Amino acid sequence: MQKTLKRYFPIFVVPTLIAFAFAFVIPFIEGVYLSFCKFTTVKNAEWIGLDNYVTALSQGEGFGHSFWVTAAFTVISVITVNVFAFCIALLLTRKLRGTNFFRTVFFLPNLIGGIVLGYTWQQMIDAILYKHGVTIVSDFKYGFIGLIILMNWQMVGYMMIIYIAGLQNIPTELIEAAKIDGATSMQTLFKVKIPMVMPSITICIFLTLSNSFKLFDQNLSLTAGAPLHETEMLALNIYRTFYGRVGYEGVGQAKAVMFFIIVTAIAVIQLLATRSKEVEQ
Amino acid sequence: MKRKVLSMMLVLSMAATLFVGCGNSDKSSGDSAKKDDSKGSVYYLNFKPEVDKQWQKIAKEYTEETGVEVKVVTAASNQYETTLKSEIGGSNAPTLFQINGPVGYQKWKDYCLDLSDTEIYKNLIDQNMAVKGEDGGVYGVPYTVEAYGIIYNNAIMEKYFAMDGAVVQSVDEINSYDKLKEVVEDMTAKKKDLGIEGVFASTSLKTGEDWRWQTHLANLPIYYEYKDNGVSDMDKIEFKYSDNYKKVFDLYLDNSVTEKGLLGSVDVASSMAEFALGECAMVQNGNWAWSQISEVDGNTVKAEDIKFMPIYFGVDDANEGLCIGTENYWCINKEASEADIQATKDFLNWLTTDEKGKEYMYKSADDGGLGNAAPFTTFTEDERSDDPLAVEMYAWMDKGNSVSWNFTSFPSQTFKDDFGAALLQYANGKMKWNEVQKMVVDEWASEKAK
Numbered sequence: 128m129q130k131t132l133k134r135y136f137p138i139f140v141v142p143t144l145i146a147f148a149f150a151f152v153i154p155f156i157e158g159v160y161l162s163f164c165k166f167t168t169v170k171n172a173e174w175i176g177l178d179n180y181v182t183a184l185s186q187g188e189g190f191g192h193s194f195w196v197t198a199a200f201t202v203i204s205v206i207t208v209n210v211f212a213f214c215i216a217l218l219l220t221r222k223l224r225g226t227n228f229f230r231t232v233f234f235l236p237n238l239i240g241g242i243v244l245g246y247t248w249q250q251m252i253d254a255i256l257y258k259h260g261v262t263i264v265s266d267f268k269y270g271f272i273g274l275i276i277l278m279n280w281q282m283v284g285y286m287m288i289i290y291i292a293g294l295q296n297i298p299t300e301l302i303e304a305a306k307i308d309g310a311t312s313m314q315t316l317f318k319v320k321i322p323m324v325m326p327s328i329t330i331c332i333f334l335t336l337s338n339s340f341k342l343f344d345q346n347l348s349l350t351a352g353a354p355l356h357e358t359e360m361l362a363l364n365i366y367r368t369f370y371g372r373v374g375y376e377g378v379g380q381a382k383a384v385m386f387f388i389i390v391t392a393i394a395v396i397q398l399l400a401t402r403s404k405e406v407e408q
Numbered sequence: 409m410k411r412k413v414l415s416m417m418l419v420l421s422m423a424a425t426l427f428v429g430c431g432n433s434d435k436s437s438g439d440s441a442k443k444d445d446s447k448g449s450v451y452y453l454n455f456k457p458e459v460d461k462q463w464q465k466i467a468k469e470y471t472e473e474t475g476v477e478v479k480v481v482t483a484a485s486n487q488y489e490t491t492l493k494s495e496i497g498g499s500n501a502p503t504l505f506q507i508n509g510p511v512g513y514q515k516w517k518d519y520c521l522d523l524s525d526t527e528i529y530k531n532l533i534d535q536n537m538a539v540k541g542e543d544g545g546v547y548g549v550p551y552t553v554e555a556y557g558i559i560y561n562n563a564i565m566e567k568y569f570a571m572d573g574a575v576v577q578s579v580d581e582i583n584s585y586d587k588l589k590e591v592v593e594d595m596t597a598k599k600k601d602l603g604i605e606g607v608f609a610s611t612s613l614k615t616g617e618d619w620r621w622q623t624h625l626a627n628l629p630i631y632y633e634y635k636d637n638g639v640s641d642m643d644k645i646e647f648k649y650s651d652n653y654k655k656v657f658d659l660y661l662d663n664s665v666t667e668k669g670l671l672g673s674v675d676v677a678s679s680m681a682e683f684a685l686g687e688c689a690m691v692q693n694g695n696w697a698w699s700q701i702s703e704v705d706g707n708t709v710k711a712e713d714i715k716f717m718p719i720y721f722g723v724d725d726a727n728e729g730l731c732i733g734t735e736n737y738w739c740i741n742k743e744a745s746e747a748d749i750q751a752t753k754d755f756l757n758w759l760t761t762d763e764k765g766k767e768y769m770y771k772s773a774d775d776g777g778l779g780n781a782a783p784f785t786t787f788t789e790d791e792r793s794d795d796p797l798a799v800e801m802y803a804w805m806d807k808g809n810s811v812s813w814n815f816t817s818f819p820s821q822t823f824k825d826d827f828g829a830a831l832l833q834y835a836n837g838k839m840k841w842n843e844v845q846k847m848v849v850d851e852w853a854s855e856k857a858k
Contacts, residue, residue: 168497171518187854253673264615264672265836351615353672354838355829370490371822372858373515 162380167373179381183368189356190382193364194389200271200360201339204278208335209328212283216290217316230291234284241344248277249349263350270350270358277345282338286331293327294320322404329401336397340390361386448747449477450755453495453502455488455736458699459778466768466778470758476751486616489821492516496741503744503752507548508735509816510641513539520547521742521749528738528756531784539737548737551769552780555716555801555810556624556694557730562713564689567602568595579715585652585722589659595689596663602689606665609679609691611657613835617675618828620692621657626827627731627815628721629653634814641817644853650845652722660692661835668835684709692719695781695797699773702795716800718811730804733813734783761786772798819855826851 157169162179166172183190215233219226236244252263252273263269297320305315321328343362346352352359352367359367365386369379454463460482467478481502483491488506495502496519507513513520522545523529529538529546539548562579568591569577575587575594582588595607612618629649634640636648661668665682676693677700683691684704691697695716701709718728740752759765766787771777772795779793781801792802804810818824830847833839839847 167515167518168493170497249673257670260667260669261836262670262672264832265669266838353615353829354833354836355826367822370493371825372820372855373511374858 158380159384162377162384165374165377167376175377179377180385182375182378183381183385188368188378188382189359189364190361190385192356193359193361196271196358197340197342197360200274200278200342201336203275204282204339205332205335207275207279208282208286209331211279212286212331213290215283216287216294219287220291220294230288233287236281236283237285239281242348244277244281245345245348248273248280264353267354267357270353273349274342274345274358277349278339278342281345282335286335289327289331290324293324297323325401325405329398329405332401333394333398337390337394340393447476448745448749448751449479450504450748450752451479451481451500451502452504453488453492453506454480454482455506456696457482457485458696459773462768462773462776462778465776466759466765469764470755473764474754474758476755478755489515501741501743503741503748504755505739505741506551507539507737507739509548509737510539511816511818511820512737513541513547516739517541517547519739519741519743521740522546523549523740526753526756528753528760528784531760531786533783533785537734537783548739550734550736550783551738552736552778553732553734553783554694554696554736554781555730555732555804556692557719557804558690558692558717559683559697559797560690560715560717561683561686561688561709562715563710564602564604564686568598568689571598571601579717582717583720584725585655585720588720589655592659592663592690603686604689605682605687606663607689608660608664609682609688610664610666610674611660611671611835612674612676612679613671613828613832614673614675615825615829618831619824620676621831622824622828623815623818624694624731625653625656625692625719626818626824627813628656628719628723628811630818631731631811631814632721632723640814643856645849647845647849647852649721649723650841650848654841655722656719657831657834664688669837671835672832680704690717695795695801696779698795698797699779702774711796714796714800716797716804718804727809728811729807729809730801730811731813732801732805732810733816735813735816760784766791819852820858823851823855 161169161172163174163176164172165175165179182188219230219233239247249263252269256262256265256269261269263273301319301323302315305319310318341362342360343366346358346360346363347366350358352363356364361382365379365382368382369376452463452467454460460480463480463482467480470476470478481491481495492502492505496505505516505519507516507520520541522541523538524546526549528549529535532538532549535546537550538546541547560579565579568574573594575590576582582591592607595602595604599606611621613621629647629652630645633645633648634642661671665688666674679691680693680697680700681704682688684701684707686708698714701707701714702711716730718725718730720728738756740749744752759769760782766782768777769780769782770787770791770793772779772793774795777793779795779798781793781798792798815824827848830839830844834841834844
């Protein structure tokens with residue numbers, strides 16, 4: 128079996144690898160190269176060194192502000208999404224009637240695409256705010272809270288599924304042993320269940336973290352960064368830099384490279400931290 | 409054995425779906441490659457989504473008549489620049505595209521062919537209208553002239569004039585900002601009797617929908633400031649006429665169908681629908697809006713009741729007319745093949761000199777045409793669009809006094825977007841006018857420097 132695997136694995140891996148190289152690796156390397164150039168379209172690039180990075184971090188570009196908005200949004204969504212998802216997963220792993228139905232219903236929002244979601248929520252939130260004579264773009268807080276609500280609505284179902292799978296894999300002997308030893312349900316939760324579910328927690332936090340940091344579609348359709356770029360997150364800021372002015376494509380590209388480095392760093396740190404807490408099954 | 413056969417069949421059918429895709433594209437590109445070598449082809453990236461249907465018809469008819477392949481792709485609203493950027497970097501780049509003026513030219517100059525020896529440049533009524541480069545070459549030829557101002561519903565105005573205590577008896581008496589303000593405020597007081605929700609349609613301030621204020625209305629203070637200094641571009645402005653702008657803007661905000669605080673969610677289509685349904689008497693927009701008004705379900709505005717009025721600015725009202733100009737210049741892609749370039753030039757000549765081509769250019773949208781007021785000597789007096797706003801535009805053009813379009817020299821899209829965002833903050837009460845004014849002056853200077 129091992130020999131067959133060794134002989135035939137290229138046939139299975141190579142097509143995907145080629146597709147991956149074309150769609151991801153090559154554009155990525157080209158992007159890093161272009162971030163050091165001044166260009167209008169990919170064909171007419173001139174090397175200018177670190178100038179793009181200097182401009183990207185300068186005052187008027189809004190990179191700093193977008194970074195803090197994105198960071199705040201990420202912290203809040205990671206906490207809220209995971210807490211809600213875990214609580215709902217706990218509820219839906221009991222022997223109640225209709226748990227399958229509820230699981231389906233909670234998962235459905237995840238199937239709706241970002242742009243449609245943003246637009247629909249914008250209409251709904253505007254309808255509520257109409258009674259108070261304001262709209263979602265009247266103030267930073269409306270847009271920000273709207274984004275958090277949207278993110279939760281979309282992601283809780285997905286994370287819940289992962290948590291349910293994790294919870295169902297906890298060996299029942301451990302729970303029974305804890306009960307026999309006289310542990311309260313709270314103690315069982317924190318000392319037995321959560322450590323056993325740590326791999327799921329790693330994955331869920333990683334997914335929510337990277338999804339929140341990279342959020343674009345929902346940001347664009349919910350507020351488009353209004354009012355006056357206050358709710359603009361990093362991805363939208365990069366998009367706007369690239370298309371907003373003549374000659375700023377290199378700056379946009381530089382911001383994109385920095386964005387990649389930030390997201391990768393945060394994701395790697397998070398993975399290392401939570402992996403070290405995983406317990407052997 | 410059965411399982412092996414079954415799995416073999418599954419694999420083959422999956423592989424077959426892959427090859428189906430490849431096969432088709434090869435065939436079609438093979439065909440067009442044949443056409444390419446002999447006659448060249450045209451690929452036009454169209455700017456206006458509202459006339460896409462007409463362009464597809466034109467492309468088909470031209471191909472049938474001459475055998476030259478014409479492909480027209482239309483970019484989505486507000487997505488022209490991004491679509492052009494991605495298309496022009498590809499292998500089958502557009503051969504014909506458009507720029508919005510001198511600022512657009514700076515962005516695309518590496519791709520614009522010099523058109524000084526083409527027929528369409530020679531046929532321009534006013535060759536100064538074309539976009540010229542520093543080297544004196546001609547890089548953009550305008551293909552339509554447009555006008556904007558305050559569109560009003562004459563039926564509602566007549567109703568107002570017939571009321572007791574009306575401030576004026578006919579529209580001709582509204583010839584200055586102060587008079588306009590008086591009339592509008594009186595109409596707002598009497599709006600229940602007039603059966604309208606507000607005098608002006610909503611001031612759409614949603615992101616991407618605010619171009620009527622950050623570009624069109626903003627043209628007026630800049631036009632007057634340029635005039636005072638005798639120039640057509642400035643690196644720093646004082647925004648001298650910001651008070652006049654504020655007065656007109658406040659008039660729009662305070663006398664409209666929607667409350668000020670809710671304008672961040674209104675788009676242009678909703679405003680035009682309000683006008684079409686008779687909920688308001690006036691809306692600021694241009695002659696391209698006719699198709700938007702006439703196509704609204706339940707449209708109550710008759711063609712003979714739609715008229716234009718200048719946006720009286722309170723600076724030199726006696727000599728003010730509609731804002732007339734162009735933001736649509738045709739450019740031919742310098743990087744295209746010789747055959748394609750010639751095919752594109754021939755296509756443009758057909759559109760501006762051939763009987764059928766001209767019909768498509770000038771006939772209004774209702775008659776299946778593009779509704780372009782083409783500024784070429786090859787179009788006679790009879791070859792003009794007959795939709796009501798175009799007729800009004802020609803009438804005002806003949807009077808003279810038109811305000812030229814100077815917003816083509818605004819520093820950048822970012823400047824315009826930020827101006828619009830500041831106006832939204834002002835409407836929401838989050839920014840005071842002097843802060844908006846300061847932001848405009850500072851950003852103009854900083855964007856011009858970039």
